[in-house]
Amino acid sequence: MMRTTGRRLVSWVLFGLIIVTAVLPLAWMAIAGFKGKSEVVRTPFQFFPEVWRFENYQEILGDGEFVRAMTVTFIGAVIFTLLSLIVNASAAYAFARLEFRGKRFFWLFCILPLFIPGFAILLTSFVVVSSLGMLDSMAVLIIPGVASAFSMFFIRQFYLGIPIALEEAAMIDGASRWRIFTSIFLPASGAVFVVIGVGSFLAYWNAYVWPILTIQNPDLFQIQQYLGNFRQARGNEWGLLMAGSFLSALPLLVLVLVFQRYIVNGVRISGLK
């Protein structure tokens, strides 16, 4: 009896520690946003502000460039996520269920990018998109990353696990391949689409290098780019910077909390491990 109580206590202490270290930087960031200009850099530090001030949050939300960057990034991320689900899921279905000429070759072709680090092709991708005249457009932010070997592979693994009997029944009833894909596979794809969709959204939202290479037009600045520029230009306004950083991460935190059950089990949904 004593032993279980002791163990439970240790568990809860460890639990508390984990939570604290995982979220401490975020909490520190959010709280710093509520501090005054000199208070935020005062030594010795105080965790909580003397007076909770909303000026920083008000100011950053009143900053047209910040709001625009958030909006533009959000729209881009939604389009990017939808496109990448369509493109990768349809290829995943074809590779999981169809037999067609050249399948082996195309499979290797689509899986090869898994072994190419983004940085190895970053510079020539830039050369390619600039010669295509795509610089400074939403298209350059969205399109080059849509096809993803990883997403396709992940969705395919999931499709391989869907019982084939369902399709046989549909085929006997004369349903076309496309019909089977849209009426059996897509409705069954909820969990895997959440995992891959959230992943795509995050990848787009958090991208920094690609936007700073390809976007010069301030109207199209992405949120990470905005924060990077802010840090360079007004790096001493810590309260404001912290408030902006926290707000920029907020949509992602909401996304993860809403879909937490799917995401933390994502490793297992794939059937990879």
Next chain:
Amino acid sequence: MTTLDGQTTRLDPTAHARVRGQGRRGALQRSNVTGWLMIAPMVILLAIFVIYPLFYSFYLSTFELSFYLEPKFVGLDFYGYVLDSPRFWNSLWVGLRLAIFVVPLSMLIAFLLASFIKAAGGRLAAALKTTIYIPTVISAVVASVVFVFMYRAQGGLINGLLAMIGVGPFAFLSDVDLVLPAMAVPAIWLGIGISTLIMLAGMLDIPEEYYEAASIDGATFNQKTRYITLPLLKNVLLFLFVTGAIAAIQQFELPLVMTNGGPVDASMTPNLYIFDQFRDPTPFARSFSLTASLVLFVVLGTITALIFRLVRSDKAVDG
């Protein structure tokens, strides 16, 4: 999840159709046009934005590119320049040291967390999994900004906490010896969620009977870890080690935003160096940068392939 893997093989459509015989095969199997149409968007996009750039990189690396002159074929000259460049070698060394600070520690933490989550079970485990995942969604830019703020001498949280035990203050990010360990902290923080979940998935795959049998024989937690968990996690550990090391060597956004490679190149990772060269307006810097990125790719690719090959030939032994 071995059961899913098992199903995977069982449900392989080809195998299935073979069992069902030739008659069904035509209906279930051949659908050239549908197949091509469904993979077409992916194949075309990858061709334009991944495969072509890769080959184009190799092609371009044999030319001298400058803004003023026509490209001139120079063969493998630039490969020589890259391999002769002390700054390139220094950047590799920086990347490697960063990996040494990041990988073992993050694997150890992930292992402890995963063990704890597995032992906790139930609702506590669910809450922990979500919490530990939260840093994963934070962008490298935001993490950089927050950690720069936390490392500050004035009002910085970390120096403040250290002052309570009477040490410091340290200028973490402008000290040649401290900058890499200081950068390893956000790197670990950002990556720990995924590592822990992968480690946990691997642990949950180990049949519970092994542990029960060991308990009956009176094995302690340490013995179980040493003789059951670690050997059976070998492939997961290796996967995390290799991917973690490669990610750390290629770390780019943290040094870019936190220190811009400083002080005096002490945090100049290979990719940051390559990126800097690419934006450098001096003639031929672009060719140099392109070639350096290919050299890095080939080196890392070869190492990864070798390690995974070693594991695969090993698998038969412990399987």
